[in-house]
Amino acid sequence: xxxxxxxxxxxxxxxxxxxxxxxxxxxxxxxxxxxxxxxxxxxxxxxxxxxxxxxxxxxxxxxxxxxxxxxxxxxxxxxxxxxxxxxxxxxxxxxxxxxxxxxxxxxxxxxxxxxxxxxxxxxxxxxxxxxxxxxxxxxxxxxxxxxxxxxxxxxxxxxxxxxxxxxxxxxxxxxxxxxxxxxxxxxxxxxxxxxxxxxxxxxxxxxxxxxxxxxxxxxxxxxxxxxxxxxxxxxxxxxxxxxxxxxxxxxxxxxxxxxxxxxxxxxxxxxxxxxxxxxxxxxxxxxxxxxxxxxxxxxxxxxxxxxxxx
Amino acid sequence: xxxxxxxxxxxxxxxxxxxxxxxxxxxxxxxxxxxxxxxxxxxxxxxxxxxxxxxxxxxxxxxxxxxxxxxxxxxxxxxxxxxxxxxxxxxxxxxxxxxxxxxxxxxxxxxxxxxxxxxxxxxxxxxxxxxxxxxxxxxxxxxxxxxxxxxxxxxxxxxxxxxxxxxxxxxxxxxxxxxxxxxxxxxxxxxxxxxxxxxxxxxxxxxxxxxxxxxxxxxxxxxxxxxxxxxxxxxxxxxxxxxxxxxxxxxxxxxxxxxxxxxxxxxxxxxxxxxxxxxxxxxxxxxxxxxxxxxxxxxxxxxxxxxxxxxxxxxxxxxxxxxxxxxxxxxx
Numbered sequence: 001x002x003x004x005x006x007x008x009x010x011x012x013x014x015x016x017x018x019x020x021x022x023x024x025x026x027x028x029x030x031x032x033x034x035x036x037x038x039x040x041x042x043x044x045x046x047x048x049x050x051x052x053x054x055x056x057x058x059x060x061x062x063x064x065x066x067x068x069x070x071x072x073x074x075x076x077x078x079x080x081x082x083x084x085x086x087x088x089x090x091x092x093x094x095x096x097x098x099x100x101x102x103x104x105x106x107x108x109x110x111x112x113x114x115x116x117x118x119x120x121x122x123x124x125x126x127x128x129x130x131x132x133x134x135x136x137x138x139x140x141x142x143x144x145x146x147x148x149x150x151x152x153x154x155x156x157x158x159x160x161x162x163x164x165x166x167x168x169x170x171x172x173x174x175x176x177x178x179x180x181x182x183x184x185x186x187x188x189x190x191x192x193x194x195x196x197x198x199x200x201x202x203x204x205x206x207x208x209x210x211x212x213x214x215x216x217x218x219x220x221x222x223x224x225x226x227x228x229x230x231x232x233x234x235x236x237x238x239x240x241x242x243x244x245x246x247x248x249x250x251x252x253x254x255x256x257x258x259x260x261x262x263x264x265x266x267x268x269x270x271x272x273x274x275x276x277x278x279x280x281x282x283x284x285x286x287x288x289x290x291x292x293x294x295x296x297x298x299x300x301x302x303x304x305x306x307x308x309x310x
Numbered sequence: 311x312x313x314x315x316x317x318x319x320x321x322x323x324x325x326x327x328x329x330x331x332x333x334x335x336x337x338x339x340x341x342x343x344x345x346x347x348x349x350x351x352x353x354x355x356x357x358x359x360x361x362x363x364x365x366x367x368x369x370x371x372x373x374x375x376x377x378x379x380x381x382x383x384x385x386x387x388x389x390x391x392x393x394x395x396x397x398x399x400x401x402x403x404x405x406x407x408x409x410x411x412x413x414x415x416x417x418x419x420x421x422x423x424x425x426x427x428x429x430x431x432x433x434x435x436x437x438x439x440x441x442x443x444x445x446x447x448x449x450x451x452x453x454x455x456x457x458x459x460x461x462x463x464x465x466x467x468x469x470x471x472x473x474x475x476x477x478x479x480x481x482x483x484x485x486x487x488x489x490x491x492x493x494x495x496x497x498x499x500x501x502x503x504x505x506x507x508x509x510x511x512x513x514x515x516x517x518x519x520x521x522x523x524x525x526x527x528x529x530x531x532x533x534x535x536x537x538x539x540x541x542x543x544x545x546x547x548x549x550x551x552x553x554x555x556x557x558x559x560x561x562x563x564x565x566x567x568x569x570x571x572x573x574x575x576x577x578x579x580x581x582x583x584x585x586x587x588x589x590x591x592x593x594x595x596x597x598x599x600x601x602x603x604x605x606x607x608x609x610x611x612x613x614x615x616x617x618x619x620x621x622x623x624x625x626x627x628x629x630x631x632x633x634x635x636x637x638x639x640x641x642x
Binding site (some may be wrong): 003008009010011013016019020022110114118119120121122125213217218219221222223224226228257258261262264265266267270274275277278279309 | 356357358359360361365387388390475480481505506507508509510511512514515516517518520521524525526527529539540542543546549550564565566642
């Protein structure tokens with residue numbers, strides 16, 4: 001057990017948790033905007049997968065990780081528009097339509113990969129950026145400030161999201177539309193426009209998250225996200241629809257995974273317990289969800305389509 | 311309230327189904343001899359070009375198709391959901407395929423239910439050594455501990471820190487055999503070495519495999535290996551850090567030409583030839599097959615791009631010869 005707390009291992013373990021948290025954090029923040037306005041998008045994982053393939057393929061063709069990230073983000077934006085049309089304009093049942101988007105992303109990303117690439121080909125990853133001064137702080141520097149730019153941007157997105165939600169008219173409209181769309185509508189707020197905007201933000205960030213994952217790993221494979229999009233949705237509930245809560249959930253999930261991995265590597269968790277230990281992050285998240293669910297309530301209009309005059 | 315309109319949703323769902331169900335259908339046969347083609351179908355858990363488990367069977371069947379001619383090959387890959395795989399297996403049987411390959415030990419339960427409904431269809435599944443006493447089920451397995459042992463000997467000889475990291479999926483099947491054999495090989499070469507084994511609990515989580523490799527680095531490992539399709543993530547970490555990597559199931563050199571030392575490659579065609587001969591002779595199941603170093607079903611393919619010393623290469627060759635002759639035990 002003492003091996004776990006050597007400086008090198010401890011730093012690497014926390015850094016690993018942060019890396020694991022980042023795609024979840026980005027996707028969860030996007031999904032949070034949608035849910036705060038009353039739209040549940042279960043298609044996050046499918047959008048992440050298409051963002052992942054698009055980002056990977058763009059890097060493969062261009063050699064630029066930033067083109068890749070941008071391309072994955074744009075694909076996410078387009079799928080966000082599609083999701084918004086389905087959920088807001090067509091008023092489809094949100095759970096079912098989200099599963100449709102997920103299946104589309106799962107199948108299409110694999111189909112495109114098979115037809116355009118075939119056998120996995122490695123691509124370059126994001127370069128590491130050591131933040132001046134901060135990266136030199138003992139312990140913390142290695143854990144938090146020697147990551148790629150995407151990691152820093154993901155965490156910067158948390159206060160930005162808080163500001164948008166709590167300090168802007170747009171944020172006020174999002175909360176109003178998610179809580180009581182009829183009242184918001186009576187005050188002149190366009191429920192459809194707000195929901196379009198939030199679902200598109202969610203799709204865009206899901207695409208970014210997928211592309212960030214693929215480029216960070218330097219590879220694409222069928223079902224690369226391994227259901228990370230669904231975990232991201234769960235983290236929105238875990239985080240009680242608040243950016244800080246979402247960040248806490250993503251970090252908890254990533255860190256528990258990292259600790260379990262390191263304990264298995266060092267033999268602290270015996271091989272016979274490996275499979276059970278692999279479930280620990282999910283179990284902890286579910287337990288935390290249960291606790292959160294008793295204290296917080298989701299937006300009142302979540303999953304409810306809006307039609308004026310009904 | 312207006313009723314939701316589902317036209318767009320229906321279109322999207324239809325498109326999704328088309329995309330999700332889009333499996334390869336390779337006409338492997340030339341159909342020139344006028345006979346009905348021999349039809350082989352593969353149901354595999356991951357992509358057919360995963361450079362690992364699924365690719366090994368697809369490559370083997372395509373080779374058989376090339377050798378024989380007049381063979382039709384159908385592949386349904388990406389069947390990581392067992393229920394989907396069961397539907398595909400049943401579909402191929404209903405379609406009159408001559409040999410249905412259920413390539414995944416997780417498909418055994420489904421096969422046990424499906425095979426009795428199609429007594430004239432031959433099924434084969436692996437990696438496993440159990441036909442469920444059904445007359446139309448073959449099983450096949452890989453003695454991957456043998457190649458694992460050889461890789462372990464080389465890894466111990468190359469390691470300077472004496473710490474070697476292994477990334478595994480779930481402790482079952484040929485993955486467990488490989489990892490166990492690898493550990494025995496390492497300790498046979500260097501009894502003082504440490505083999506850190508991390509079963510991540512998933513065959514498909516590339517990100518977790520990547521972080522497992524990072525955890526090995528933190529623990530001081532200077533050599534890495536792993537098995538199953540998710541190891542592409544771990545190979546990336548090895549490549550970024552310049553650490554030698556030992557592959558298995560398929561030749562993984564193309565993923566990291568500078569650091570892959572060698573790969574244990576599965577040649578399932580060795581057992582497929584016997585299975586097909588049995589089917590053509592009227593026996594549609596009941597046999598258990600194994601690929602190993604001695605029968606040529608397992609081959610250690612060295613990467614010419616890796617500067618492996620003659621000394622280490624000689625140790626590997628000696629281990630291969632010893633396993634083939636039976637003078638070396640892998641502990642299984």
